[in-house]
Amino acid sequence: MQRDSEYLLASSLPQSNASPPEGGEDRLGGSRDSSSFDESTLDLELSGEVNLAALEEYAQLQRSIFTTALVVTVLSFTLGALFVGIQFSISLLVGALSGLIYLRLLARNIGKLGKSSKTVSKVQLLVPVMLVLAISRLPQLDLLPALIGFILYKPSLALQVFFESRSRLSS
Amino acid sequence: MDSIVTAASVVAAGLAVGLGAIGPGIGQGSAAQGAVEGIARQPEAEGKIRGTLLLSFAFMESLTIYGLVVALVLLFANPFAG
Numbered sequence: 375m376q377r378d379s380e381y382l383l384a385s386s387l388p389q390s391n392a393s394p395p396e397g398g399e400d401r402l403g404g405s406r407d408s409s410s411f412d413e414s415t416l417d418l419e420l421s422g423e424v425n426l427a428a429l430e431e432y433a434q435l436q437r438s439i440f441t442t443a444l445v446v447t448v449l450s451f452t453l454g455a456l457f458v459g460i461q462f463s464i465s466l467l468v469g470a471l472s473g474l475i476y477l478r479l480l481a482r483n484i485g486k487l488g489k490s491s492k493t494v495s496k497v498q499l500l501v502p503v504m505l506v507l508a509i510s511r512l513p514q515l516d517l518l519p520a521l522i523g524f525i526l527y528k529p530s531l532a533l534q535v536f537f538e539s540r541s542r543l544s545s
Numbered sequence: 546m547d548s549i550v551t552a553a554s555v556v557a558a559g560l561a562v563g564l565g566a567i568g569p570g571i572g573q574g575s576a577a578q579g580a581v582e583g584i585a586r587q588p589e590a591e592g593k594i595r596g597t598l599l600l601s602f603a604f605m606e607s608l609t610i611y612g613l614v615v616a617l618v619l620l621f622a623n624p625f626a627g
Contacts, residue, residue, distance in 0.1 A: 425588065425591065427589075427592070428588070428589065428590070428591035428592035428593075428595075429591070429592065430592070431592025431593065431596070432591070432592040432595045432596055435592070435595075435596040435599070436599075439599075477603065480599065480602060480603060480606070481599055484595055484598050484599050484602060485595065487577060487580065487581065487595075487598070488580075488581050488584055488585075492581075493577065494573065494577055494602065498606075499606075499609065499610070499613065502610050502613055502614060502617075503613065503617060506614060506617040506618065506621060506622070507617070507621065509622065510617075510621035510622045517618065517622055521614060524610075525607065527603065528603070528604070528607065531600055531603055531604070534600075535600060
């Protein structure tokens with residue numbers, strides 16, 4: 375409703391400029407112009423605040439996702455070192471860190487969508503390529519644990535969605 | 546490595562990446578389109594839209610990554626190489 379009235383106000387002003395009133399009404403028209411300028415400045419400030427709040431919300435979501443992913447990584451590294459072996463857990467850790475880098479790049483590219491780019495870039499896909507190339511070059515790393523570590527970000531995302539829906543239900 | 550196994554691995558790697566990228570590509574394109582339209586309509590919901598887009602992209606792009614990993618394993622760590 376408010377948007378409709380703003381739209382109507384914005385569309386009526388060019389008509390008054392196109393056929394300005396005569397005599398003393400001219401000054402009144404000028405004062406209208408200045409008030410509309412103030413309103414548009416106010417609108418820009420409000421939209422800027424909304425934009426900042428939305429960006430902060432997105433940054434907070436990213437922080438919570440990365441915190442969850444770090445916790446899952448540390449847990450899986452510890453469990454792997456305790457129950458399987460140190461080489462397995464090192465490969466798992468390398469894969470999990472690659473997954474975190476991949477997720478960070480993806481989040482950054484999605485943050486740029488609509489502002490500086492029209493599409494989501496695919497640069498983040500270089501991370502699994504580099505991971506598999508590193509595994510094939512380094513004999514200390516195993517393929518399977520590294521790939522399991524790489525997809526450890528998915529349980530973190532699932533946990534994040536679960537926590538978020540639970541907090542929404544409770545509130 | 547046997548030449549037939551090499552040729553089959555290279556063809557399979559190309560197919561894995563190419564066919565595996567079709568579906569996620571279409572899905573990501575439509576998701577990004579919907580997100581941009583949603584942000585344009587409701588700028589106050591930009592944070593939530595971007596968050597949902599991040600989650601959906603992460604799950605969609607993993608399908609591409611599976612194909613990519615299979616292709617890279619076939620090329621660089623082929624288990625069928627004698």
